[in-house]
Amino acid sequence: MIEVDKLTKHYGPVTAIRDVSFTVAPGEIVGFLGPNGAGKSTTMRVLACFMPASDGSARVAGFDVFRESMEVRRRIGYMPENVPLYNDMRVAPYLDFVAEAKGVPRSARKRRVAEVMDRCLIADVQNRLIRHLSKGYRQRVGLAQALVSDPAVLVLDEPTIGLDPTQIKEIRALIKSLGGEHTVILSTHILPEVAMVCSGVVIINRGSIVAQGPIDRLVEQFFPTARVEVEIAGPRAAVREGMRSIPGVVRVEESGDGSNGGGRFVVESARGRDVRGEIFQLAAQQKWNLLELRQVGMTLEEVFIRVVAGEEREGATPAGTDPAVATEVATR
Amino acid sequence: MRIWPIYKKELRLYFTTPLAWAILFVFMLVMGFFFNLYFNFFARLSMQSAMNPGMGRDLTVTEYVMRPLFSGFLSVILFLSLTPAITMRLIAEERRNGTLELLMTYPVSDGAIVLGKFLGALSLYAVMLAATLVYPAMIWYFTPLEWGALATLYLGLFVLGAAFMAVGLFVSSVTENQIIAALGTFMLLLILWAIGWGAENAGGAVGDILRDLSVSEHLDNFMKGVIESRDVVYFVLLSAVFLLLSLLSLQSRRWKG
Numbered sequence: 001m002i003e004v005d006k007l008t009k010h011y012g013p014v015t016a017i018r019d020v021s022f023t024v025a026p027g028e029i030v031g032f033l034g035p036n037g038a039g040k041s042t043t044m045r046v047l048a049c050f051m052p053a054s055d056g057s058a059r060v061a062g063f064d065v066f067r068e069s070m071e072v073r074r075r076i077g078y079m080p081e082n083v084p085l086y087n088d089m090r091v092a093p094y095l096d097f098v099a100e101a102k103g104v105p106r107s108a109r110k111r112r113v114a115e116v117m118d119r120c121l122i123a124d125v126q127n128r129l130i131r132h133l134s135k136g137y138r139q140r141v142g143l144a145q146a147l148v149s150d151p152a153v154l155v156l157d158e159p160t161i162g163l164d165p166t167q168i169k170e171i172r173a174l175i176k177s178l179g180g181e182h183t184v185i186l187s188t189h190i191l192p193e194v195a196m197v198c199s200g201v202v203i204i205n206r207g208s209i210v211a212q213g214p215i216d217r218l219v220e221q222f223f224p225t226a227r228v229e230v231e232i233a234g235p236r237a238a239v240r241e242g243m244r245s246i247p248g249v250v251r252v253e254e255s256g257d258g259s260n261g262g263g264r265f266v267v268e269s270a271r272g273r274d275v276r277g278e279i280f281q282l283a284a285q286q287k288w289n290l291l292e293l294r295q296v297g298m299t300l301e302e303v304f305i306r307v308v309a310g311e312e313r314e315g316a317t318p319a320g321t322d323p324a325v326a327t328e329v330a331t332r
Numbered sequence: 333m334r335i336w337p338i339y340k341k342e343l344r345l346y347f348t349t350p351l352a353w354a355i356l357f358v359f360m361l362v363m364g365f366f367f368n369l370y371f372n373f374f375a376r377l378s379m380q381s382a383m384n385p386g387m388g389r390d391l392t393v394t395e396y397v398m399r400p401l402f403s404g405f406l407s408v409i410l411f412l413s414l415t416p417a418i419t420m421r422l423i424a425e426e427r428r429n430g431t432l433e434l435l436m437t438y439p440v441s442d443g444a445i446v447l448g449k450f451l452g453a454l455s456l457y458a459v460m461l462a463a464t465l466v467y468p469a470m471i472w473y474f475t476p477l478e479w480g481a482l483a484t485l486y487l488g489l490f491v492l493g494a495a496f497m498a499v500g501l502f503v504s505s506v507t508e509n510q511i512i513a514a515l516g517t518f519m520l521l522l523i524l525w526a527i528g529w530g531a532e533n534a535g536g537a538v539g540d541i542l543r544d545l546s547v548s549e550h551l552d553n554f555m556k557g558v559i560e561s562r563d564v565v566y567f568v569l570l571s572a573v574f575l576l577l578s579l580l581s582l583q584s585r586r587w588k589g
Contacts, residue, residue: 045433048437049436049437050433050436050437050585051585051586052586052587069586070439070441073437073438073439074439076437078434078437080430080433080434082430084429084430084431084433084434085429085431086341086345086429086431087429088345088348088349089341089344089345089348093344097337097340097341097344098438100334100336100337100340101334101337101338101341101435101438101439101440102438102439103334103439145434
């Protein structure tokens, strides 16, 4: 549905994005992740046909965003960062204007506006001046204007920024419900949000894509091992050796001092292999006190930190080749 | 071209905010004062001419009240200063607020945006002109009017307004600061108005060109009740040029770079 190919954009001497390529399948919700200034908004502005790229191409629903911009604009709903709205208009007339500008036929307009207000939970403020709305409501009005023409593709730049926890939950549920019938690409700073809402992720850093794919596959790719955190009060060297000899364990690392003269360890094993039982057995056999035993889930957050921070350390070399970097960063 | 939604939105914004009402209020207040001035003057002249016959032969309301009401020095200042008030927000405000970014991603062509905004501003101006029809209506109550001359006068004012709104729209499209847009519009209009004044001194071909470029020269004929095609063409062309410039200024966003 969205095909981005070697997109490059310069602002004068500054290169905002360089050779960005990714695709989004129909009905998919993809999270666009990156630190501030990574080029997320630039990419989205190009996709929304606000400005052309300097080089490369992007296609939305089969149409080129530069040459067939009108066709793309008919099929896209865009919500820019900070949600610019007409402060002097009231919510319902504003949405009616947007629907009309987007070519929703007169007969369907009233119904569409009412539907979208219901869906975005703003029906109760429909007669209020946009100027007087709280940040959360503005955000939802922004989402409503993107949705009002029922577009095939939605481009949402930071849709949950500045919302309170309840509103975030509501908006996330709303976005999640859009998957399937709409193709959604959303940018965010909040990593758990991507895990909750999106099926795929594209991570961008300093203008280039550093990782992309379905979330679980990315996690697997960057963290091929399962991890268990253990605290055992016992002779450290013996404990380490004992755990190392458990079948399936790839690596045991001491991560610090425990209480009662014991140590803390991180035990890595092959993915899918749960060694917690064996560790317990071992401790019981040796009469060591097992003080803590915890499985550590490798999350998207760690992937993100690893690719973004890892890149910063290694400069231009592809991220994720040296696992030591990630552990170091993660424990920082 | 989807001009209609943009046009409707602009009109809605003018009339649901105090802006249009404030402009109308100031305009009618000042015009009312001028009308009072000129009409009293006319009444006095009529009285005098009634006493010595022969003097009142050339005395007409169109010439002594309506024409100075619209093309007198004070009225010119009023038009020059109210135009920026109408046009300064048109694009500058949207640029500043970021709504332009959103608007330009809607399936509406840049031309439709320019024309919708232009027509919105021109409509407000037309409402202002229409409101001044109370003055001829009042005169008509007392004395017969020359309808032809009056219609020509209003036609002149309308095409003048179209050109002024186009100039204002263009200046508003090159900045995101409304104050700068207002000042720039005022300066540009002032130059267009006064450029012919140097014609006498320049003389020759240069003088002719300066005179031809001047807004005031072309408005003069309309005020005298004469419709000349070159004057109409001048105002239409002036509007078209500045609308085109506005379009280019808006489209520069879309140039590859």
